[in-house]
Amino acid sequence: MSKVFNWQLGREMDYPREVTSPQKQIGWIFDTNKCIACQTCSIACKMTWTSGRGQESMFWNNVETKPYGSYPTAWDLEVMKKIGPGSWEEGVYDGQTVFEAADGRKEKVAGVLPSDEDWAHPNHGEDEIAGGTMPQGMHINEETHPLWFFYLPRICNHCSYPACLGSCPRNAIYKRPEDGVVLIDQSRCRGYRECVKACPYGKTMFRPNHEVSEKCIACYPKLEKGLQTQCVEQCIGKIRGQGWISNPKEGVREDHPIDYLVHIKKMALPLYPQFGTQPNVFYIPPTHVPADYLAQMFGPGVAHAQEAYRTIKKDEKLAGLIQLFGSTPFILERFDVRNGIAKGFDKDGTLVAEVPVTEPTVVRDHYDKKRDVYRLDVT
Numbered sequence: 001m002s003k004v005f006n007w008q009l010g011r012e013m014d015y016p017r018e019v020t021s022p023q024k025q026i027g028w029i030f031d032t033n034k035c036i037a038c039q040t041c042s043i044a045c046k047m048t049w050t051s052g053r054g055q056e057s058m059f060w061n062n063v064e065t066k067p068y069g070s071y072p073t074a075w076d077l078e079v080m081k082k083i084g085p086g087s088w089e090e091g092v093y094d095g096q097t098v099f100e101a102a103d104g105r106k107e108k109v110a111g112v113l114p115s116d117e118d119w120a121h122p123n124h125g126e127d128e129i130a131g132g133t134m135p136q137g138m139h140i141n142e143e144t145h146p147l148w149f150f151y152l153p154r155i156c157n158h159c160s161y162p163a164c165l166g167s168c169p170r171n172a173i174y175k176r177p178e179d180g181v182v183l184i185d186q187s188r189c190r191g192y193r194e195c196v197k198a199c200p201y202g203k204t205m206f207r208p209n210h211e212v213s214e215k216c217i218a219c220y221p222k223l224e225k226g227l228q229t230q231c232v233e234q235c236i237g238k239i240r241g242q243g244w245i246s247n248p249k250e251g252v253r254e255d256h257p258i259d260y261l262v263h264i265k266k267m268a269l270p271l272y273p274q275f276g277t278q279p280n281v282f283y284i285p286p287t288h289v290p291a292d293y294l295a296q297m298f299g300p301g302v303a304h305a306q307e308a309y310r311t312i313k314k315d316e317k318l319a320g321l322i323q324l325f326g327s328t329p330f331i332l333e334r335f336d337v338r339n340g341i342a343k344g345f346d347k348d349g350t351l352v353a354e355v356p357v358t359e360p361t362v363v364r365d366h367y368d369k370k371r372d373v374y375r376l377d378v379t
Protein backbone atom coordinates (compact mmCIF):
# COMPACT_ATOMS: atom_id res chain seq x y z
CA MET A 1 0.00 0.00 0.00
CA SER A 2 1.29 3.49 -0.80
CA LYS A 3 0.07 7.06 -0.34
CA VAL A 4 -0.26 8.87 -3.64
CA PHE A 5 -1.51 12.30 -4.65
CA ASN A 6 -4.50 12.18 -7.00
CA TRP A 7 -4.83 15.64 -8.62
CA GLN A 8 -8.35 14.82 -9.83
CA LEU A 9 -9.49 14.28 -6.23
CA GLY A 10 -7.44 17.20 -4.90
CA ARG A 11 -6.02 14.98 -2.16
CA GLU A 12 -3.85 12.03 -1.23
CA MET A 13 -5.28 8.53 -1.33
CA ASP A 14 -4.26 4.93 -0.67
CA TYR A 15 -3.14 2.78 -3.63
CA PRO A 16 -2.30 -0.92 -3.21
CA ARG A 17 1.05 -0.80 -5.06
CA GLU A 18 4.23 1.24 -5.14
CA VAL A 19 4.03 3.72 -8.00
CA THR A 20 6.62 5.15 -10.35
CA SER A 21 5.32 7.88 -12.65
CA PRO A 22 5.91 7.24 -16.37
CA GLN A 23 8.21 9.63 -18.27
CA LYS A 24 5.17 10.67 -20.33
CA GLN A 25 1.46 9.87 -19.96
CA ILE A 26 -0.74 9.27 -22.98
CA GLY A 27 -4.18 10.87 -22.84
CA TRP A 28 -7.29 11.51 -24.91
CA ILE A 29 -10.02 14.13 -25.26
CA PHE A 30 -13.53 13.09 -26.35
CA ASP A 31 -16.03 15.83 -27.26
CA THR A 32 -19.42 14.31 -26.36
CA ASN A 33 -21.24 17.17 -28.11
CA LYS A 34 -20.13 15.86 -31.47
CA CYS A 35 -20.46 12.08 -31.08
CA ILE A 36 -23.18 10.58 -33.31
CA ALA A 37 -22.88 6.97 -32.08
CA CYS A 38 -21.99 5.75 -35.56
CA GLN A 39 -19.81 3.12 -33.81
CA THR A 40 -17.06 3.51 -36.41
CA CYS A 41 -14.59 3.69 -33.53
CA SER A 42 -15.96 0.45 -32.02
CA ILE A 43 -15.68 -1.37 -35.32
CA ALA A 44 -12.26 0.09 -36.18
CA CYS A 45 -10.98 -1.23 -32.87
CA LYS A 46 -12.75 -4.57 -33.17
CA MET A 47 -11.51 -5.21 -36.72
CA THR A 48 -7.97 -4.41 -35.61
CA TRP A 49 -7.71 -6.20 -32.28
CA THR A 50 -10.68 -8.34 -31.22
CA SER A 51 -12.07 -10.22 -34.20
CA GLY A 52 -10.92 -13.67 -33.06
CA ARG A 53 -12.74 -16.58 -31.45
CA GLY A 54 -13.54 -15.97 -27.80
CA GLN A 55 -13.66 -12.21 -28.41
CA GLU A 56 -17.20 -12.05 -29.78
CA SER A 57 -18.59 -9.92 -26.91
CA MET A 58 -15.39 -7.96 -26.46
CA PHE A 59 -15.44 -4.24 -27.28
CA TRP A 60 -12.33 -2.46 -26.09
CA ASN A 61 -13.96 0.66 -27.50
CA ASN A 62 -17.71 0.98 -27.01
CA VAL A 63 -20.19 3.83 -27.29
CA GLU A 64 -23.17 3.82 -24.94
CA THR A 65 -26.18 6.11 -24.63
CA LYS A 66 -26.44 7.81 -21.26
CA PRO A 67 -28.31 7.68 -18.96
CA TYR A 68 -29.72 4.20 -19.78
CA GLY A 69 -27.01 2.50 -21.80
CA SER A 70 -24.05 0.69 -20.26
CA TYR A 71 -21.53 -1.96 -21.25
CA PRO A 72 -21.11 -4.16 -19.30
CA THR A 73 -24.59 -3.76 -17.88
CA ALA A 74 -24.84 -1.17 -15.09
CA TRP A 75 -21.04 -0.99 -14.71
CA ASP A 76 -21.09 2.52 -13.25
CA LEU A 77 -24.10 2.06 -10.97
CA GLU A 78 -22.53 -1.06 -9.47
CA VAL A 79 -19.29 0.77 -8.67
CA MET A 80 -21.12 3.75 -7.18
CA LYS A 81 -23.03 1.39 -4.89
CA LYS A 82 -19.70 -0.07 -3.76
CA ILE A 83 -17.97 3.23 -2.97
CA GLY A 84 -21.02 4.89 -1.45
CA PRO A 85 -21.89 8.59 -1.43
CA GLY A 86 -19.32 11.38 -1.49
CA SER A 87 -19.22 15.10 -2.18
CA TRP A 88 -16.82 17.75 -3.42
CA GLU A 89 -15.73 20.70 -1.30
CA GLU A 90 -13.73 23.30 -3.24
CA GLY A 91 -12.38 20.69 -5.61
CA VAL A 92 -11.56 18.09 -2.95
CA TYR A 93 -13.45 14.79 -2.89
CA ASP A 94 -14.44 13.57 0.56
CA GLY A 95 -15.86 10.14 -0.33
CA GLN A 96 -14.16 6.78 -0.76
CA THR A 97 -12.33 5.59 -3.87
CA VAL A 98 -12.45 1.98 -5.10
CA PHE A 99 -9.18 1.42 -3.21
CA GLU A 100 -10.37 2.94 0.05
CA ALA A 101 -13.75 1.16 -0.08
CA ALA A 102 -12.13 -2.28 -0.46
CA ASP A 103 -12.48 -4.87 2.25
CA GLY A 104 -8.73 -5.32 2.83
CA ARG A 105 -9.11 -8.93 4.07
CA LYS A 106 -10.74 -10.12 0.83
CA GLU A 107 -9.77 -7.68 -1.91
CA LYS A 108 -7.45 -4.80 -2.81
CA VAL A 109 -10.06 -3.01 -4.90
CA ALA A 110 -13.81 -2.75 -4.33
CA GLY A 111 -15.27 -4.13 -7.53
CA VAL A 112 -18.01 -6.19 -9.14
CA LEU A 113 -17.40 -9.07 -11.56
CA PRO A 114 -19.81 -8.71 -14.49
CA SER A 115 -21.65 -11.88 -15.56
CA ASP A 116 -21.55 -13.30 -19.10
CA GLU A 117 -25.02 -11.83 -19.58
CA ASP A 118 -23.69 -8.36 -18.67
CA TRP A 119 -21.25 -8.50 -21.59
CA ALA A 120 -23.86 -9.73 -24.07
CA HIS A 121 -25.79 -6.49 -24.77
CA PRO A 122 -23.38 -3.70 -25.74
CA ASN A 123 -26.11 -1.54 -27.27
CA HIS A 124 -28.89 -1.85 -24.73
CA GLY A 125 -30.50 1.48 -23.92
CA GLU A 126 -29.28 3.03 -27.16
CA ASP A 127 -31.10 6.26 -28.07
CA GLU A 128 -33.49 6.01 -25.10
CA ILE A 129 -34.36 9.45 -23.79
CA ALA A 130 -34.51 10.67 -20.21
CA GLY A 131 -36.86 13.25 -18.82
CA GLY A 132 -40.24 11.75 -19.74
CA THR A 133 -42.12 11.32 -23.01
CA MET A 134 -42.46 13.78 -25.83
CA PRO A 135 -46.01 15.15 -26.09
CA GLN A 136 -47.41 16.21 -29.44
CA GLY A 137 -46.25 19.67 -30.45
CA MET A 138 -43.25 19.72 -28.15
CA HIS A 139 -40.09 21.09 -29.66
CA ILE A 140 -36.63 21.82 -28.42
CA ASN A 141 -35.24 25.27 -27.86
CA GLU A 142 -32.35 26.62 -25.84
CA GLU A 143 -34.37 27.41 -22.71
CA THR A 144 -36.49 24.27 -22.45
CA HIS A 145 -34.76 21.01 -23.10
CA PRO A 146 -36.35 18.57 -20.66
CA LEU A 147 -35.71 15.49 -22.80
CA TRP A 148 -32.15 14.39 -23.30
CA PHE A 149 -29.62 11.66 -23.85
CA PHE A 150 -26.04 11.73 -24.98
CA TYR A 151 -23.46 9.35 -26.36
CA LEU A 152 -20.53 8.32 -24.21
CA PRO A 153 -17.63 6.72 -26.14
CA ARG A 154 -15.37 4.70 -23.86
CA ILE A 155 -11.96 3.04 -23.97
CA CYS A 156 -9.52 1.98 -21.27
CA ASN A 157 -8.37 5.13 -19.49
CA HIS A 158 -4.77 3.98 -19.10
CA CYS A 159 -5.17 5.25 -15.57
CA SER A 160 -2.35 6.74 -13.54
CA TYR A 161 -3.42 4.49 -10.64
CA PRO A 162 -4.88 1.50 -12.48
CA ALA A 163 -7.30 -0.60 -10.44
CA CYS A 164 -6.65 -3.56 -12.76
CA LEU A 165 -2.92 -3.40 -12.00
CA GLY A 166 -3.46 -2.90 -8.28
CA SER A 167 -5.66 -5.98 -8.02
CA CYS A 168 -3.65 -8.56 -9.98
CA PRO A 169 -2.25 -11.32 -7.73
CA ARG A 170 0.15 -12.41 -10.50
CA ASN A 171 1.73 -8.99 -11.13
CA ALA A 172 0.79 -9.57 -14.75
CA ILE A 173 -0.34 -6.00 -15.41
CA TYR A 174 2.16 -3.18 -15.87
CA LYS A 175 2.28 0.46 -16.85
CA ARG A 176 4.88 1.26 -19.50
CA PRO A 177 7.43 3.81 -18.26
CA GLU A 178 7.82 5.45 -21.67
CA ASP A 179 4.15 6.34 -22.29
CA GLY A 180 1.94 5.21 -19.38
CA VAL A 181 0.11 2.59 -21.47
CA VAL A 182 -1.36 -0.16 -19.23
CA LEU A 183 -0.85 -3.69 -20.58
CA ILE A 184 -1.49 -7.28 -19.49
CA ASP A 185 1.45 -9.66 -19.82
CA GLN A 186 -0.35 -12.63 -21.38
CA SER A 187 2.39 -15.05 -20.37
CA ARG A 188 1.92 -14.22 -16.68
CA CYS A 189 -1.89 -13.99 -16.65
CA ARG A 190 -3.69 -17.06 -15.28
CA GLY A 191 -7.22 -15.78 -15.89
CA TYR A 192 -8.17 -15.20 -12.23
CA ARG A 193 -10.28 -12.23 -13.41
CA GLU A 194 -9.34 -10.06 -10.44
CA CYS A 195 -8.67 -7.24 -12.93
CA VAL A 196 -12.06 -7.76 -14.59
CA LYS A 197 -13.68 -7.38 -11.19
CA ALA A 198 -11.48 -4.45 -10.16
CA CYS A 199 -11.59 -2.15 -13.20
CA PRO A 200 -14.37 0.30 -12.29
CA TYR A 201 -14.82 1.15 -15.98
CA GLY A 202 -15.43 -2.43 -17.14
CA LYS A 203 -12.45 -2.29 -19.46
CA THR A 204 -10.65 -5.55 -18.77
CA MET A 205 -12.33 -8.56 -20.33
CA PHE A 206 -11.94 -12.31 -20.04
CA ARG A 207 -11.27 -14.45 -23.11
CA PRO A 208 -12.61 -17.90 -22.19
CA ASN A 209 -10.93 -19.98 -24.90
CA HIS A 210 -7.47 -18.60 -24.00
CA GLU A 211 -8.26 -18.38 -20.26
CA VAL A 212 -6.61 -14.96 -19.97
CA SER A 213 -7.79 -11.38 -19.56
CA GLU A 214 -7.39 -8.88 -22.36
CA LYS A 215 -7.78 -5.13 -22.66
CA CYS A 216 -7.18 -2.09 -24.83
CA ILE A 217 -3.50 -1.74 -25.70
CA ALA A 218 -3.73 1.91 -26.84
CA CYS A 219 -2.68 0.71 -30.31
CA TYR A 220 0.89 0.85 -29.01
CA PRO A 221 2.49 -0.19 -32.33
CA LYS A 222 0.99 2.99 -33.82
CA LEU A 223 1.73 5.05 -30.73
CA GLU A 224 5.42 4.18 -31.00
CA LYS A 225 5.43 5.73 -34.48
CA GLY A 226 3.73 8.94 -33.33
CA LEU A 227 0.39 7.86 -34.79
CA GLN A 228 -3.05 8.13 -33.18
CA THR A 229 -5.00 5.08 -32.07
CA GLN A 230 -7.46 3.49 -34.50
CA CYS A 231 -10.51 4.82 -32.62
CA VAL A 232 -9.16 8.37 -32.85
CA GLU A 233 -8.01 8.26 -36.46
CA GLN A 234 -11.20 6.64 -37.77
CA CYS A 235 -13.69 8.77 -35.81
CA ILE A 236 -16.31 10.06 -38.25
CA GLY A 237 -17.48 12.85 -35.96
CA LYS A 238 -13.92 14.17 -35.40
CA ILE A 239 -14.68 14.22 -31.71
CA ARG A 240 -11.33 12.84 -30.54
CA GLY A 241 -7.93 14.27 -29.80
CA GLN A 242 -4.90 12.41 -28.50
CA GLY A 243 -1.65 13.52 -26.93
CA TRP A 244 0.32 13.77 -23.71
CA ILE A 245 -1.07 14.94 -20.39
CA SER A 246 1.11 16.53 -17.74
CA ASN A 247 0.85 16.10 -14.01
CA PRO A 248 -0.20 19.60 -12.87
CA LYS A 249 2.18 19.34 -9.90
CA GLU A 250 5.04 19.14 -12.38
CA GLY A 251 3.91 22.02 -14.61
CA VAL A 252 1.65 22.26 -17.66
CA ARG A 253 2.28 23.42 -21.22
CA GLU A 254 0.12 26.08 -22.81
CA ASP A 255 1.00 25.00 -26.37
CA HIS A 256 0.11 21.40 -25.61
CA PRO A 257 -3.38 20.34 -26.79
CA ILE A 258 -4.38 18.11 -23.86
CA ASP A 259 -2.84 20.31 -21.17
CA TYR A 260 -4.57 23.33 -22.65
CA LEU A 261 -8.00 21.73 -22.66
CA VAL A 262 -7.72 19.92 -19.33
CA HIS A 263 -5.51 22.01 -17.08
CA ILE A 264 -5.67 25.54 -18.49
CA LYS A 265 -9.17 25.93 -19.94
CA LYS A 266 -10.66 23.12 -17.80
CA MET A 267 -13.11 22.31 -20.59
CA ALA A 268 -12.41 18.55 -20.58
CA LEU A 269 -13.05 16.45 -17.47
CA PRO A 270 -12.22 12.94 -16.26
CA LEU A 271 -14.96 10.29 -16.18
CA TYR A 272 -16.00 9.38 -12.63
CA PRO A 273 -12.91 10.88 -11.00
CA GLN A 274 -14.29 9.72 -7.64
CA PHE A 275 -13.36 6.13 -8.53
CA GLY A 276 -9.78 7.23 -7.76
CA THR A 277 -7.82 5.68 -10.64
CA GLN A 278 -6.92 9.09 -12.14
CA PRO A 279 -8.14 8.20 -15.64
CA ASN A 280 -6.47 9.77 -18.68
CA VAL A 281 -9.43 10.05 -21.04
CA PHE A 282 -11.07 13.47 -20.65
CA TYR A 283 -14.54 14.43 -21.81
CA ILE A 284 -16.00 17.70 -22.96
CA PRO A 285 -19.44 17.33 -21.32
CA PRO A 286 -22.62 17.76 -23.38
CA THR A 287 -24.09 21.24 -23.13
CA HIS A 288 -27.75 20.11 -23.33
CA VAL A 289 -27.72 17.71 -20.36
CA PRO A 290 -28.61 18.83 -16.80
CA ALA A 291 -25.44 19.80 -14.94
CA ASP A 292 -26.52 17.97 -11.75
CA TYR A 293 -26.65 14.64 -13.60
CA LEU A 294 -23.28 15.33 -15.23
CA ALA A 295 -21.66 16.39 -11.95
CA GLN A 296 -21.85 12.86 -10.59
CA MET A 297 -20.22 11.63 -13.81
CA PHE A 298 -17.53 14.25 -14.43
CA GLY A 299 -17.05 15.94 -11.06
CA PRO A 300 -17.49 19.53 -9.93
CA GLY A 301 -16.12 21.27 -13.05
CA VAL A 302 -19.14 20.56 -15.27
CA ALA A 303 -20.86 23.97 -15.22
CA HIS A 304 -17.57 25.73 -16.07
CA ALA A 305 -16.80 23.26 -18.88
CA GLN A 306 -20.29 23.63 -20.36
CA GLU A 307 -20.04 27.41 -20.31
CA ALA A 308 -16.57 27.33 -21.93
CA TYR A 309 -17.99 25.22 -24.75
CA ARG A 310 -21.10 27.34 -25.20
CA THR A 311 -18.98 30.46 -25.60
CA ILE A 312 -16.16 28.86 -27.57
CA LYS A 313 -16.66 31.16 -30.57
CA LYS A 314 -15.30 34.04 -28.50
CA ASP A 315 -12.05 32.17 -27.85
CA GLU A 316 -10.13 31.72 -31.11
CA LYS A 317 -7.40 29.58 -29.59
CA LEU A 318 -9.84 27.14 -28.01
CA ALA A 319 -12.05 26.99 -31.11
CA GLY A 320 -9.01 26.42 -33.31
CA LEU A 321 -7.75 23.60 -31.14
CA ILE A 322 -11.10 21.80 -31.39
CA GLN A 323 -10.95 22.17 -35.18
CA LEU A 324 -7.66 20.26 -35.19
CA PHE A 325 -9.44 17.12 -33.92
CA GLY A 326 -9.71 14.61 -36.75
CA SER A 327 -7.47 16.65 -39.06
CA THR A 328 -4.41 14.39 -38.97
CA PRO A 329 -3.43 10.79 -38.21
CA PHE A 330 -0.45 12.05 -36.16
CA ILE A 331 -0.41 12.67 -32.43
CA LEU A 332 -0.18 16.42 -31.92
CA GLU A 333 2.62 17.45 -29.59
CA ARG A 334 2.10 21.19 -30.03
CA PHE A 335 -0.48 23.54 -31.50
CA ASP A 336 -0.65 27.17 -32.46
CA VAL A 337 -3.65 29.34 -33.41
CA ARG A 338 -3.34 32.79 -34.95
CA ASN A 339 -4.97 34.90 -37.68
CA GLY A 340 -7.83 32.44 -38.04
CA ILE A 341 -5.61 29.41 -38.74
CA ALA A 342 -4.96 26.48 -36.37
CA LYS A 343 -1.76 24.50 -36.83
CA GLY A 344 -0.66 21.21 -35.30
CA PHE A 345 2.86 19.81 -35.04
CA ASP A 346 4.09 16.23 -34.54
CA LYS A 347 6.85 14.91 -32.28
CA ASP A 348 9.56 16.15 -34.66
CA GLY A 349 8.07 19.63 -34.77
CA THR A 350 6.81 19.09 -38.33
CA LEU A 351 3.59 20.82 -39.36
CA VAL A 352 1.06 17.97 -39.85
CA ALA A 353 -2.28 19.81 -39.70
CA GLU A 354 -3.50 23.24 -40.79
CA VAL A 355 -7.20 24.16 -40.66
CA PRO A 356 -9.23 27.39 -40.59
CA VAL A 357 -10.81 28.22 -37.22
CA THR A 358 -14.06 29.08 -39.01
CA GLU A 359 -15.00 27.36 -42.24
CA PRO A 360 -16.06 29.85 -44.95
CA THR A 361 -19.79 29.80 -45.72
CA VAL A 362 -21.00 29.99 -49.32
CA VAL A 363 -24.67 30.62 -50.04
CA ARG A 364 -25.84 29.48 -53.48
CA ASP A 365 -29.04 30.39 -55.32
CA HIS A 366 -31.94 28.05 -54.75
CA TYR A 367 -32.54 28.06 -58.51
CA ASP A 368 -29.55 27.52 -60.83
CA LYS A 369 -30.47 29.36 -64.05
CA LYS A 370 -27.52 28.02 -66.05
CA ARG A 371 -28.42 24.38 -65.43
CA ASP A 372 -32.16 24.96 -64.98
CA VAL A 373 -32.24 22.98 -61.72
CA TYR A 374 -33.29 23.64 -58.15
CA ARG A 375 -30.87 23.02 -55.32
CA LEU A 376 -31.96 21.48 -52.06
CA ASP A 377 -28.70 22.28 -50.28
CA VAL A 378 -27.81 25.96 -50.65
CA THR A 379 -25.19 26.51 -47.91
Ligand code: SF4
Pocket residue numbers: 034035036037038039040041042063151153234235236237238239
Ligand atom coordinates in the same frame (compact mmCIF):
# COMPACT_ATOMS: atom_id res chain seq x y z
S1 SF4 B 1 -16.51 7.15 -34.48
FE1 SF4 B 1 -16.56 9.09 -33.32
S2 SF4 B 1 -18.62 9.93 -33.78
FE2 SF4 B 1 -18.68 7.73 -34.32
S3 SF4 B 1 -19.40 6.73 -32.42
FE3 SF4 B 1 -17.16 6.70 -32.34
S4 SF4 B 1 -16.62 8.53 -31.13
FE4 SF4 B 1 -18.76 8.80 -31.81
Ligand code: SF4
Pocket residue numbers: 155156157158159161162163164165182198199200201202203204215277
Ligand atom coordinates in the same frame (compact mmCIF):
# COMPACT_ATOMS: atom_id res chain seq x y z
S1 SF4 C 1 -9.63 1.85 -17.21
FE1 SF4 C 1 -9.62 -0.11 -16.10
S2 SF4 C 1 -8.40 -1.48 -17.42
FE2 SF4 C 1 -7.91 0.62 -18.03
S3 SF4 C 1 -6.09 1.15 -16.80
FE3 SF4 C 1 -7.92 1.92 -15.71
S4 SF4 C 1 -8.39 0.29 -14.25
FE4 SF4 C 1 -7.03 -0.64 -15.82
